[in-house]
Amino acid sequence: MAEAIRIERDGDIAVIVIDNPPINAGSAEVRRGLLAAIETIGGDASIRGAVLIGAGKTFIAGSDLREFDRPLQEPQLPAVIAAIETCGKPVVAALHGAALGGGFELALGCDGRIALAGTVVGLPEVTLGIIPGAGGTQRLPRIVGIPAAIRMIASGERVPAAKALALDMVDAVVDGDLRPAAVAFARRLGHGKTRLRDCGVPVADDGEIAAASRDALKAGRNRPAVRAAVEAVGTAARLPIDEGLVRERAAFQDLRLSRDARALRHLFFAERESARHPDLAGAMRRTIERIGVIGAGTMGTGIAIAALDGGFQVVLVEADDAALERGARRIADHYASRVATGRLGEADAAGRRFRLTAGTDWAMLADVDLVIEAVFEDLAVKQEVFRRLDAVARPGAVLATNTSYLDVDAIAAATMRPQDVIGLHFFSPANAMRLVEVVRAAASAADALATGLAVSKRLGKLPILTGNAFGFIGNRIYAAYRRQCEFMIEEGAYPEQVDAVLESFGFAMGPFAVADLSGLDIAWRMRQARAATRDPQARYVTIPDRLCEVGRLGRKTGAGYYRYADGGKGRQPDPVVRDLIDRARAETGISPRSMDDDEIRRRALLAITNEAALLLAEGIALRAADVDLVLVNGYGFPRWEGGPVFLARESGQLALERDLDWLAGLSGPGFTRADPTPLLGHTPGRPVPSA
Ligand code: NAI
Numbered sequence: 001m002a003e004a005i006r007i008e009r010d011g012d013i014a015v016i017v018i019d020n021p022p023i024n025a026g027s028a029e030v031r032r033g034l035l036a037a038i039e040t041i042g043g044d045a046s047i048r049g050a051v052l053i054g055a056g057k058t059f060i061a062g063s064d065l066r067e068f069d070r071p072l073q074e075p076q077l078p079a080v081i082a083a084i085e086t087c088g089k090p091v092v093a094a095l096h097g098a099a100l101g102g103g104f105e106l107a108l109g110c111d112g113r114i115a116l117a118g119t120v121v122g123l124p125e126v127t128l129g130i131i132p133g134a135g136g137t138q139r140l141p142r143i144v145g146i147p148a149a150i151r152m153i154a155s156g157e158r159v160p161a162a163k164a165l166a167l168d169m170v171d172a173v174v175d176g177d178l179r180p181a182a183v184a185f186a187r188r189l190g191h192g193k194t195r196l197r198d199c200g201v202p203v204a205d206d207g208e209i210a211a212a213s214r215d216a217l218k219a220g221r222n223r224p225a226v227r228a229a230v231e232a233v234g235t236a237a238r239l240p241i242d243e244g245l246v247r248e249r250a251a252f253q254d255l256r257l258s259r260d261a262r263a264l265r266h267l268f269f270a271e272r273e274s275a276r277h278p279d280l281a282g283a284m285r286r287t288i289e290r291i292g293v294i295g296a297g298t299m300g301t302g303i304a305i306a307a308l309d310g311g312f313q314v315v316l317v318e319a320d321d322a323a324l325e326r327g328a329r330r331i332a333d334h335y336a337s338r339v340a341t342g343r344l345g346e347a348d349a350a351g352r353r354f355r356l357t358a359g360t361d362w363a364m365l366a367d368v369d370l371v372i373e374a375v376f377e378d379l380a381v382k383q384e385v386f387r388r389l390d391a392v393a394r395p396g397a398v399l400a401t402n403t404s405y406l407d408v409d410a411i412a413a414a415t416m417r418p419q420d421v422i423g424l425h426f427f428s429p430a431n432a433m434r435l436v437e438v439v440r441a442a443a444s445a446a447d448a449l450a451t452g453l454a455v456s457k458r459l460g461k462l463p464i465l466t467g468n469a470f471g472f473i474g475n476r477i478y479a480a481y482r483r484q485c486e487f488m489i490e491e492g493a494y495p496e497q498v499d500a501v502l503e504s505f506g507f508a509m510g511p512f513a514v515a516d517l518s519g520l521d522i523a524w525r526m527r528q529a530r531a532a533t534r535d536p537q538a539r540y541v542t543i544p545d546r547l548c549e550v551g552r553l554g555r556k557t558g559a560g561y562y563r564y565a566d567g568g569k570g571r572q573p574d575p576v577v578r579d580l581i582d583r584a585r586a587e588t589g590i591s592p593r594s595m596d597d598d599e600i601r602r603r604a605l606l607a608i609t610n611e612a613a614l615l616l617a618e619g620i621a622l623r624a625a626d627v628d629l630v631l632v633n634g635y636g637f638p639r640w641e642g643g644p645v646f647l648a649r650e651s652g653q654l655a656l657e658r659d660l661d662w663l664a665g666l667s668g669p670g671f672t673r674a675d676p677t678p679l680l681g682h683t684p685g686r687p688v689p690s691a
Pocket residue numbers: 294295296297298299300317318319320323373374375376377378381385402403404405425426427428
């Protein structure tokens with residue numbers, strides 16, 4: 001195997017090349033090699049200074065997280081940085097690609113930093129439930145000051161090179177060749193060391209520090225890593241750097257094995273694993289340059305924006321002139337607002353809008369490579385759309401439906417080319433939400449699916465492959481969760497209590513507030529459509545139907561599970577709803593009992609766990625950890641809890657079996673109790689247990 005670190009020479013400057021593909025992760029081997037290289041340079045009188053540079057596409061993009069579940073190997077990063085600081089010669093970090101986490105801490109330990117345009121730097125450790133552990137919280141404030149360092153480190157901000165330059169986080173940004181520029185810079189520094197540890201921390205106003213801390217804790221939901229980050233940065237102003245470094249390291253070591261950190265690492269590895277599909281491994285991807293979107297409603301416009309942002313040519317087709325105009329205006333307004341708020345340059349926005357063609361003529365779809373249909377959720381309408389598409393789309397185009405619940409096989413059957421048909425289930429708002437369920441129908445070709453996954457990635461999304469079943473993974477689990485919450489209000493809780501418990505668990509919104517937001521009528525119509533096939537023995541909660549029958553359809557009608565003042569905002573519990581629930585209980589013969597918060601939380605989460613196990617057993621979800629990615633990225637499940645599968649693994653099989661029996665007993669007839677075994681498999685990224 002090639003050495004991870006090698007020393008090259010450019011006259012009197014040594015160039016230390018970090019070569020640990022694919023992302024030059026700061027592994028134990030990299031640290032060992034760096035330490036040895038610094039010692040060599042320190043002892044070689046013919047060397048005046050050094051440059052640290054990454055081979056390939058990036059500097060050190062981050063630490064090697066596979067190490068983090070075990071004791072860290074020597075030498076650890078602080079020792080490498082200390083060696084740089086004491087080697088007596090200037091060392092310049094030459095940054096390209098990403099210099100994040102430990103990579104940027106290493107750069108902060110150098111005497112100068114020079115970045116290629118387009119580089120991203122930062123200390124995103126809190127997004128993994130930890131804080132920087134090699135001086136990031138002590139050195140960064142010496143450049144940007146305490147309030148800015150709190151904002152950056154507590155949010156895990158990734159800072160583009162131009163901003164980093166403006167804040168002095170890098171000394172120069174170059175457009176052309178990075179290495180010679182860095183060598184010249186090292187030579188200019190001569191023999192002098194310009195260590196951040198010797199600099200003072202810029203004086204800041206106490207009020208400003210307090211405000212930055214308060215905002216950071218609020219935005220970071222007061223999680224342990226965010227608290228520790230705020231505390232550690234604050235230390236930089238009060239204590240000598242060596243004491244600050246010791247405290248930072250101790251906090252880092254504690255957090256590394258904390259529950260939040262393990263949960264977030266689980267999601268990190270789950271995401272990496274989710275991209276690997278053994279049965280699609282050899283599949284070719286079709287070339288996609290032009291994307292057609294059918295339907296310019298809520299979803300169609302969001303998908304069109306995502307595709308324009310992804311660099312594609314987009315053809316947007318509508319049936320209705322007025323709807324087309326509304327959709328086109330929504331897209332224009334979206335870009336105007338990004339320009340107005342400084343999130344996008346004017347020329348860039350104009351370029352994106354220029355790639356959009358919109359109209360009502362289906363012939364426009366004749367030469368697109370992928371079509372995503374987002375018309376009304378009605379099988380007959382969708383089948384008609386696919387019949388027309390079959391006639392107009394070029395051979396080999398991938399035909400995708402954004403349906404939430406409909407049978408993708410039935411949609412594919414409307415064409416003569418079911419092998420080209422897949423589901424691409426986006427979430428609303430489609431330009432912002434990361435999750436996409438890529439649905440495999442019975443006839444979907446491997447290359448069509450591989451293309452769906454690849455295009456979703458190009459749109460910056462997290463695609464999860466799922467089988468074709470009512471609600472796919474996410475909506476089916478969500479329905480089971482909501483049903484369990486309805487059981488609970490039938491038995492004795494009220495919507496506001498259930499919502500409060502689940503919001504304090506970490507969901508952005510409780511299930512009843514979500515129902516009011518999306519509108520109760522969609523689910524009502526769906527229940528009516530499925531009434532004939534419903535198991536008459538199964539438990540059925542009538543409360544949602546009763547709300548709809550009295551016109552309480554959610555926020556849009558000013559009332560649903562709650563009453564809404566002020567034009568739809570500000571939910572308030574409503575005595576009318578309590579009466580309605582009390583009546584429903586009485587008519588069903590249920591005597592209400594009081595329910596504690598712990599029961600509510602456990603039942604809601606176990607309902608999710610149970611449905612996840614069923615989906616795995618049915619082969620709809622392919623990997624247990626995929627379920628966690630779906631819930632965290634599409635349904636507001638708190639990221640730091642790792643997802644239902646992570647929670648299930650934490651409780652272990654025995655406890656889980658007992659809990660699911662308990663849940664089944666409370667849920668009554670029609671509830672299918674799952675075997676939890678498929679949830680309990682190996683956690684990606686962790687060593688497989690040997691016995
Ligand atoms: P929408 O009602 O906002 O938009 C549908 C648009 O399709 C309308 O503008 C309509 O004029 C147009 N349309 C209808 N028939 C057409 C045809 N034959 N040819 C061309 N255009 C036609 O609906 P929305 O919310 O955008 O939903 C669209 C699809 O996305 C549905 O299948 C829905 O289940 C799915 N979906 C919706 C989500 C949501 O949160 N709204 C989330 C995920 C999926």
